Amino acid sequence: MNGFASDPKTMHSSSRALLDVRGLKVKFKTNRGEGTAINDVSFTLRRGEVLGLVGESGSGKSVTGMSLMGLIENPGRICGGQILFDGIDLAKLSDLEMERLRGKRIAMIFQDPMMTLNPVLRISTQMIETVRAHDDVTLVEARRRARDALGQVGIPRPEERLDAYPHEFSGGMRQRVAIAIALLHKPDLIIADEPTTALDVTIQAQILSEVQKLTSEYGTALIWITHDLSIVCGLADNVAVMYGGQIVEYGPVAEVIRSPRHRYTDGLLNSVPSRNRRGDRLRQISGFAPSIFSMPQGCAFRPRCSFADDACHQTPPLATHGNHAHRCWHPISSREGLGS
Amino acid sequence: MNPAQSPHGALSTTGRSPDVLLEGRNLSRVFGRKTDLVAQALIKAGLAQPPKMLRAVDRVDLTIKKGEVVGLVGESGCGKSTLGRVIAGIIDPTEGELFWQGCDIRSLSSAERRQIKLGVQMIFQNPFASLNPRMTIEDVVGEAPRIHGFIQRSGKSSVEYIDEQMRRAGLPPALKSRYAHELSGGQRQRIGIARALAVQPEVLVCDESVASLDVSIQAQIINLFMDLRQELQLTYLFISHDLSLVEHISDRVIIMYLGRVVEEAPVEEIFSHPNHPYTRALLAEIPRLETTKRRFTALKGELPSPMSPPPGCHFHPRCPHAFERCKLETPQLKEVAPNHVSACHLNDAGQGI
Numbered sequence: 001m002n003g004f005a006s007d008p009k010t011m012h013s014s015s016r017a018l019l020d021v022r023g024l025k026v027k028f029k030t031n032r033g034e035g036t037a038i039n040d041v042s043f044t045l046r047r048g049e050v051l052g053l054v055g056e057s058g059s060g061k062s063v064t065g066m067s068l069m070g071l072i073e074n075p076g077r078i079c080g081g082q083i084l085f086d087g088i089d090l091a092k093l094s095d096l097e098m099e100r101l102r103g104k105r106i107a108m109i110f111q112d113p114m115m116t117l118n119p120v121l122r123i124s125t126q127m128i129e130t131v132r133a134h135d136d137v138t139l140v141e142a143r144r145r146a147r148d149a150l151g152q153v154g155i156p157r158p159e160e161r162l163d164a165y166p167h168e169f170s171g172g173m174r175q176r177v178a179i180a181i182a183l184l185h186k187p188d189l190i191i192a193d194e195p196t197t198a199l200d201v202t203i204q205a206q207i208l209s210e211v212q213k214l215t216s217e218y219g220t221a222l223i224w225i226t227h228d229l230s231i232v233c234g235l236a237d238n239v240a241v242m243y244g245g246q247i248v249e250y251g252p253v254a255e256v257i258r259s260p261r262h263r264y265t266d267g268l269l270n271s272v273p274s275r276n277r278r279g280d281r282l283r284q285i286s287g288f289a290p291s292i293f294s295m296p297q298g299c300a301f302r303p304r305c306s307f308a309d310d311a312c313h314q315t316p317p318l319a320t321h322g323n324h325a326h327r328c329w330h331p332i333s334s335r336e337g338l339g340s
Numbered sequence: 341m342n343p344a345q346s347p348h349g350a351l352s353t354t355g356r357s358p359d360v361l362l363e364g365r366n367l368s369r370v371f372g373r374k375t376d377l378v379a380q381a382l383i384k385a386g387l388a389q390p391p392k393m394l395r396a397v398d399r400v401d402l403t404i405k406k407g408e409v410v411g412l413v414g415e416s417g418c419g420k421s422t423l424g425r426v427i428a429g430i431i432d433p434t435e436g437e438l439f440w441q442g443c444d445i446r447s448l449s450s451a452e453r454r455q456i457k458l459g460v461q462m463i464f465q466n467p468f469a470s471l472n473p474r475m476t477i478e479d480v481v482g483e484a485p486r487i488h489g490f491i492q493r494s495g496k497s498s499v500e501y502i503d504e505q506m507r508r509a510g511l512p513p514a515l516k517s518r519y520a521h522e523l524s525g526g527q528r529q530r531i532g533i534a535r536a537l538a539v540q541p542e543v544l545v546c547d548e549s550v551a552s553l554d555v556s557i558q559a560q561i562i563n564l565f566m567d568l569r570q571e572l573q574l575t576y577l578f579i580s581h582d583l584s585l586v587e588h589i590s591d592r593v594i595i596m597y598l599g600r601v602v603e604e605a606p607v608e609e610i611f612s613h614p615n616h617p618y619t620r621a622l623l624a625e626i627p628r629l630e631t632t633k634r635r636f637t638a639l640k641g642e643l644p645s646p647m648s649p650p651p652g653c654h655f656h657p658r659c660p661h662a663f664e665r666c667k668l669e670t671p672q673l674k675e676v677a678p679n680h681v682s683a684c685h686l687n688d689a690g691q692g693i
Contacts, residue, residue, distance in 0.1 A: 200581060200643070201581060201583070202415065203415075204625070204627075205636050206639070208638075209637060230626075230629050233631065234627045234628075234631055234633070253633065257629055271556060273562075274630070278588055278608075279566075279588070282559040282588070285559070288554075289556075
């Protein structure tokens with residue numbers, strides 16, 4: 001379990017964070033007006049660290065992942081902040097420079113593996129193409145690497161399966177193939193956007209156990225984007241809760257789960273069935289998340305929050321206590337948290 | 341409708357509590373290509389292969405009592421949705437009998453069958469696909485009660501009726517002139533619920549009804565289901581792969597694997613004393629808030645194709661405890677504790693785990 005902290009790669013790398021996102025801002029300009037999808041998002045990530053990025057649809061969690069990959073396209077644009085990856089600001093790179101990094105040092109896994117895989121090409125073709133996009137190696141060598149990657153994610157008989165088409169795999173196996181492709185270049189950072197949401201519990205557990213092995217073996221940093229707090233609980237070191245385009249709470253998983261400071265995090269945790277007595281009404285958050293085109297002024301959670309008052313019309317600053325940060329004018333005090 | 345008229349009906353009431361609302365006995369549903377006379381002759385003569393059949397539901401017994409919430413759990417492809425559709429009367433079982441309040445449904449006239457079908461309504465997974473995009477909310481909610489004569493084509497009383505259904509589902513009636521695409525996912529699911537309630541059903545079959553919703557909206561819809569249960573004395577068949585939700589809402593839980601029921605018990609019993617190795621594996625793999633930084637351990641393999649299920653116990657290729665007999669003989673559901681049945685050979689061998 002301590003493989004994450006005592007990983008050799010972590011030890012001999014400098015204390016500098018692998019990823020340092022500072023004040024990131026992404027806007028989308030459409031005929032409905034200009035909407036701010038991400039507003040002042042900052043976080044850091046060390047090698048071998050797993051960060052859970054939690055939020056509901058429209059909270060900006062996927063856009064955060066996409067901007068790290070340089071995948072924000074018109075009508076969206078990054079209009080502020082820095083994404084320092086190993087000291088390089090990704091937000092300033094040209095398309096060509098980004099292309100050299102993407103897939104090589106940063107890789108992404110999507111919710112639907114069919115988005116990653118081309119349905120009319122064999123897995124081998126797609127994997128060999130990925131290998132040779134960055135490394136000048138022979139076909140034989142590229143094929144060997146592809147086969148090894150398939151074996152690594154637990155696909156039985158990788159040599160045979162290599163020549164299959166995506167439709168010949170089950171959903172769970174396809175997601176493994178997508179992960180294998182992400183692993184081909186042993187990237188420093190993997191961004192996984194809801195990769196197990198569409199899968200069954202037993203298959204989800206298989207994928208999670210493969211991912212855990214990989215982060216501890218290679219010191220790969222991982223950002224796991226999900227709406228499911230309980231997965232993050234089992235997997236991540238730190239968790240960032242997003243709401244309305246901002247990180248409203250950030251901290252070590254155990255601490256955030258045990259004593260959340262933000263009212264939204266608290267509401268989410270309380271609505272989980274296991275935190276309610278069986279058969280009782282769940283403690284719910286009323287209302288629904290705002291659209292990026294009609295974001296409430298000040299704290300975005302204000303209209304759904306029972307503690308909101310006049311102060312909440314101003315955007316709350318990020319208040320930090322040790323490594324636990326939150327954006328709330330009326331945070332839950334640790335005493336109150338223990339009482340509930 | 342008198343149970344005594346039907347021999348099956350009389351049978352079904354003996355030894356069972358009289359509040360059984362719905363009972364399925366030996367239900368199977370097989371999908372496959374239909375063979376015409378020529379093809380049948382060719383198959384008989386050995387000149388053609390019989391078409392491949394998919395046994396989505398394989399000899400399942402199921403009872404639902406009035407007012408209870410039955411959770412039906414399984415992985416995708418295990419047949420839980422097909423079973424839900426059979427129960428809701430959307431598709432007919434290939435084999436087996438379905439009883440409504442002790443009456444064999446096949447013995448009824450088509451008008452009576454229609455009444456029963458109205459009594460069991462289904463709420464679907466995807467509120468984006470299950471609502472007609474070209475109908476206003478009022479039409480969506482009002483169509484069925486109009487056709488089945490619950491309300492007039494128009495008039496004040498029918499407007500009030502529709503408003504009432506929308507309010508029950510937590511929708512402001514002001515939305516009724518809108519179209520589904522104008523609403524959020526949570527609101528759309530509420531329309532699906534209002535539409536089901538509009539024909540005054542007794543049973544709701546919820547097929548993954550909250551799976552596509554956001555976490556905070558999920559809690560709202562689950563609360564709505566629980567309120568409606570109180571208010572209208574509804575009975576639920578709650579189909580889901582989310583065990584923590586099922587644990588919260590159900591009275592009794594049925595676990596399916598590849599078309600068969602492998603375990604069934606009251607909810608406290610199944611979560612505290614799971615018997616079948618598959619149930620135990622499922623329970624072990626629920627991610628929970630209480631366990632941080634755990635090591636995920638995985639059950640090996642995947643659900644085999646239902647086109648060619650493994651012989652014997654369907655679960656044996658993935659089961660850590662499988663032995664010779666599991667490959668040969670299909671285990672039967674046997675009582676392992678009061679009201680708790682499980683289909684596993686280990687229980688016979690006296691080494692129940």
